[in-house]
Amino acid sequence: MKPKTYTAEEVKKASFEYFQGDELAATVWSTKYALKDSYGNFYELTPDDMHKRLAREIARIEKQYPNPLTEDELFELFQHFKYIVPQGSPMTGIGNDFQIASLSNCFVIGFDHDADSYGGIIKIDEEQVQLMKRRGGVGHDLSHIRPKGSPVKNSALTSTGIVPFMERYSNSTREVAQDGRRGALMLTVSIKHPDSESFIDAKLEAGKITGANISVKIHDDFMQAALAQETYTQQFPIDDNNPWFKKEIDAHSLWKKIIHNAWQSAEPGVLFWDTIIRESVPDCYTDLGFKTISTNPCGEIPLCGYDSCRLLAINLYSYVNHPFTPEASFDYDLFKNHVAIAQRIMDDIIDLEMEKIDKIIAKINADPEDEEIKRTELKLWEKIKNKTLLGRRTGVGTTAEGDMLAALGLRYGTNSAIDFSEQIHKILALSAYRSSVTLAKERGAFSIYDAKREENNPYILRLREADPELYNDMVKYGRRNIACLTIAPTGTTSIMTQTTSGIEPVFMPVYTRRRKVNPNDKNVRIDFVDENGDSWEEYVVFHHKFVTWMEANHYSTTQKYTKSELDELVEKSPYYKATANDIDWLKKVQMQGRIQKWVDHSISVTINLPADTTEELVGQLYEEAWRCGCKGVTVYREGSRAGVLLSMEEKKPEKSGERKICFPQSDEHLIRPKELDCDV
Template identity: 30%
Template sequence: MSIALTEASLSPNALTVLKRRYLKRDREGQILESPQDMFRRVAEAVAGAEAHFEGGRDMETLAEEFYRLMAGLEFLPNSPTLMNAGRELGQLSACFVLPVDDSMESIFEAIKQTALIHKSGGGTGFSFSRIRPANDVVLSTKGISSGPISFMKVFDAATETIKQGGTRRGANMAILRVDHPDIMDFIMAKHDQKVLTNFNLSVGLTEDFMRAVEEGLEYDLTNPRTGEPVKKMDARKVFDRIVEMAWTNGEPGIIFLDRLNRDNPTPQVGEIEATNPCGEQPLLPYESCNLGSINLVRLVGADGTLDWDKLRRIVTLAVRFLDNVIEINRYPLPEIGEMTRANRKIGLGVMGWADLLIRLELPYNSAAALELADRLMATITETARDASRQLAVERGPFPNFAGSRYQQRGEAPLRNATCTTIAPTGTISIIANASSGIEPIFAVSYVRQVLDNDQLVEVHPLFEELARQEGFYSPELMKRIAEHGGVQDLAEVPEAIRRLFVTAHDITPEDHIRMQAAFQRHTDNAVSKTVNFPNDATREEVAEVYRLAYQQGCKGVTIYRDGSRDLQVLSVGKPPADAAAPALPVEAGKAGRKRERPRALAGKTYQMTTGCGPLYVTINQDSSGLFELFTTMGKAGGCAASQCEAIGRLVSLAWRSGVQARQTIKQLIGITCHKPAGFGDNRVTSCADAVARAIQMHMLAESDGDPSLLFVNSGGACPECGGPVEHEGGCCVCHACGYSECA
């Protein structure tokens, strides 16, 4: 019997995400299917793989089981499977790793293949460690090489071009070994946050390097072209530079390469050098990742305990589902199809971990939560491997099983080289109305901008349920919580409930790492997790977390210090004196409809120096915030003046229609023309850039340099809906509309 999934079964945010990103549309953009239709489409397509195997299960019966699994929001596959299964494109994988060897032919072949993958909606990971360093000899031309970072910029430009072409945003991961001669330049590559904007960066650390850090020793930098050492570096100096940049803006992350290869199930096929863009899926060249996640909160029974038998049933069915996806997938390159089918890696993970702990009345930062994490993930991986062994009996083991670590250890054949991964679940956790991956809850309450109202206060459903039960619920309190950022300092909330509802910024960085390590101990691949730091965290605290991650057996670490990136808001407190760029306030009271202009408005005029001459920018505002913008272009006329007037009109219309001023700054700042003006921090790259800087100056002036009382989150405003954005698993995710910078 089918589950009668209706729109009422889904949260408003889930419906928003599904309608914007997942449901099938016609050529005119009209939605052609309901969420129920989508789950039915995916279930039937994936069950259809049974026809590929002699003695496969009855497809109609299995399709119904798959449908109930997804429609009951107990398990969801990665986004491309939901979007494309049963449709013409048929590309069902989220992420890929491509090889980049030390030749012009290999580099530009990888760029072409990257374009094809991004066109199909996937993300890509690369190791640039094989490329010879900058200023090395190029024998074929008698010249010198430009080094890996110069080629990374070519990949970045190609990604930007494809993104501008209107397809889903492509994301990249770049990894460079810590013993590459260009490692210091790589670490500093995103010091200018306007470069490599389509890349996440991670340094590939080795065991030898970490020992040198611990002992205060030097280590060798090796030219990949010759395999010979070229110089020595102080390991602590390099480590400190990684820490410094991570403290400054969250990048680069770190990956422990030797640990990835310790758990590489097929070393006879190749060495693992790279991961997918969020770092949780180590892959060989030309492999793709095929992920899905179990919604843990759906495992709590009527008696308030975790149903372990239900968990095992879901895991077993999900493993068959993911193996079937490999079978029906239409891969963007033949090499990817060949390598993926040879190893048949799947990555079954979880979401709703924080919600589960709340249901079980276990604080996230407690010893009991760590014990449960250990038992839970051990059960999932053990059950997944049992299911994979059963599939190997039915369908045969993965082709590279011969020579694999499993065969070397005398283990029974498996259908899949890996079975489990903890991924950042991003948009699928919004669909499931669950917390993301194994992260703490995003927020107890936050403010969401909507089209028909000024603001809508979103409250965590479990908190609202408990607040009503305990009798302390009120709309006013929920709004205060949204403005406050949490409940830890609110006496109106009972202490026992405060202990349960800790957010990512309430727990210590050490607690983040210990939770990551607890899951990593029983995960085949890796664990995606962001370690959150308050804005006033020190560099030594970041360094200590890196050392703890190494000691606890993690495979990589991503950190984010609150408010450390340009044009991103702080959750509490004033901007630090040495911040790279001032934080900007979120305007309160804006509605989605156009505001009527009153007869008189107050404002200020700013003189900006541009390559076309002096530009005067006048900004007026009303009681709800910025209202309109006018420009006057000195003595210049023609195109410069007319284009500035056009910018002013469009910015004014956007503000009157409810668009955040922060979003207009983001669209205009950094635009370049052939007549820049000024130098250093005062450099203005175009008239549009000058307008953005004037808006920025005005907002800071109006907030007296202390905009913290207006902040609602730590990740900035969503570029699509203006809602709150949070850093999760190495990505920025909007929980209001489903936007993700990695998808």
């Protein structure tokens, strides 16, 4: 029977009703995640249809193993984005026969050996493009490229260094990102590399390297030299005991430049590489191909070459009983149960990814091009398939941390809130690893598991101390997955869960949000064009859970409020002094470090700072992040470049006088207010 189809207008109307008047959530879901073909026909009317698709496919995999979850059980977990939310590529790709695409959110590519020839550089460029066209974000490291001025045996006589190739990879990303396809890129380089200063400066010029995020890999000995104002030796090759090039630099000056550039332009991000490697469980298997070399575009998944990861978020807010009331409490038992199921679902998605990769490989083999043309793409996917099966890496994470804390009456950034957050992520880690051990008993451990290799890993030792029984069972039965956990940005995910994202605080109770418009999006308005030429729609948004707090505390959500009246409401709420711009930023960094102890991959966090923030404060935040065990840190100073979220103050009022801010008229429980009829 021919499946029922819908028009874009029908889907947008139905999803608008599904999200109870939240235009932004409806637009995000219908344009990014609703099942559709190349001709504009939609096959899903609301997210319920999507969640049924996900549940059906995952249940099909479950039937291949003992104690299978049913389709109904899975749908109940997915419905309304309440508990478990597969993110991005899994949400789009599972059960989608209209695209031959991967279910992986992110990949890292790179060589196991030095390869800085043009052939090696171009090969990475092609691999990057081939992955991006299948929807994946890509990261790779540039530390293998010889520094500028090095002798080469071609017509140039000397090397051009790293920066021209940064531009090349960036341009490739923007090409793939055209026509609605997704391109996201992370470029990294070691601070040991003699060209690292040029790398750090590369994005200061407007319009340069707009298709890539950049992060510098900072080593402990560099930090020690920088803080002691000592010299530091850079070399090439960076890890060679007998490098053929060395130079001494002023470590403090280069550190100050990193801070200045981050303050001025929000980049580079910083990766504390020794912490990443020291804590990495997969790096216990370096000699078997699991040496971590770079990260995905948002930094939450450090990966070895040709490995990949799929992401899933658990909605923490949904485990708060009686939110925003004196009776509020966290449902620990339900949370532990769902974490175990989430880990199981992620393992199922690996099997679904194997099916997708087989289809990609079959497509490549069936293409009419010459075998020589297809060779790189074919070998690329074969390597990714082998590495994925070898480690069975997963990315179980969370979202709605800020709303969870507020709903429990805890102010984000306070000691009590940080203590509670660490407790939740400790429970999550122990529950996920327990689930992976159970899966090993039922399905088999990842094939290279070796307890002896892992016995001195700091993360594994932490689990062992917290739960000796878990550790003993892991030694006995193995573990299904080489690594399990992360915390991703959850940008569009949080729009659909209608919560704060990741471990971030609420941005503001009322703000303007931008949604990027792809060139092939239809029936959209363009409100803003950024410095890179990308187009954006803008939405005035009331943070949904702030409205929930108002309802729980009997404040009207239908009357009009002036800005000063709204400010008074915020002061009475648990969101007061808990927004991105007015939290204690050092406390936020410390919170990230405390949570990081229980996350085996990494955490994607941006410290949002007001426009008048000093470079000195940015330096303090970066130093504190290193000291307290964060694996990476990024800052965004308001106005330093075009952002996705804007304070209301950034939007000039169209009329004179105090701006009126109002809530929509509605008899229903508000998930997020409708488009506002007010002066802003």
